[in-house]
Amino acid sequence: MTDEKGCDRPDINDSKSNLKQFSDGVFEGRLWGKFNLLTKNASPGYSVYGEKIYLNDDGSELRVWDPKRSKLGALYYKRANVPIVPDSKILYLGAASGTTVSHVSDILGMGNGIVYAVEFSDRPMRDLVLLAERRKNMIPVLADASRPELYVPAVGPVDLIFQDIAQANQAEIACKNAKYFLKEGEHLILSIKARSIDVVENPKKVFKDEIRKLEKNDWGASFRILKTFDLAPYHADHLGVIAVKK
């Protein structure tokens, strides 16, 4: 069922009380006959990637977070202790058209956080810029994430890096950015895509090697791994990593 604003309403008669806090800025509820995680729409009246929107009686909107479209979403569905809060200052590497960034922006919209969204392709950057016009806590940055020294002037202080980049040197990109943007004890959330590093090697071996590089390297920053998550069944051959800078 769709309302006059084009927002999907649940077919079943779910009540507001059915929705409850899942974690800081993220809600959970059984809607449309299944378990969903949702974020409060910081840009009411708009969906970003065709996701369903639950319209509350008070007029606020909650956007369903599709874990199959988002590595960060998959981490939440896996019940990871994700260190993002509404006041977080986040450097997001590999923003694409903003599917996941939009949910991060929703969470930050419940506080005073900000997300710098780095993407190096022109086409998705155009979508990001349009998205940012309606979301003031989102700053698009057109840049190559493997050259963080070039965008230091464009990015303010952050306390967390999230990275979702399909490149062969994923650990190196994370460490080089941490050198410029993270202090000791601050968090990295990284999605490692095994097939972008080695198409034939066993993903478990690829993950082990990348973790080792995160822990010890010559790139100016290294990490202590807090926890890892296999992102299947949402994303095959992807590992979610939560780590702190040493």
Ligand SMILES: C[S@@+](CC[C@H](N)C(=O)[O-])C[C@H]1O[C@@H](n2cnc3c(N)ncnc32)[C@H](O)[C@@H]1O
């Ligand atoms: C898997 S997609 C990201 C999806 C996005 N995180 C989401 O959940 O909505 C990876 C993105 O990283 C971008 N990318 C790859 N290498 C990059 C680099 N060196 N610097 C910046 N962006 C890069 C690609 O253009 C692509 O849009």
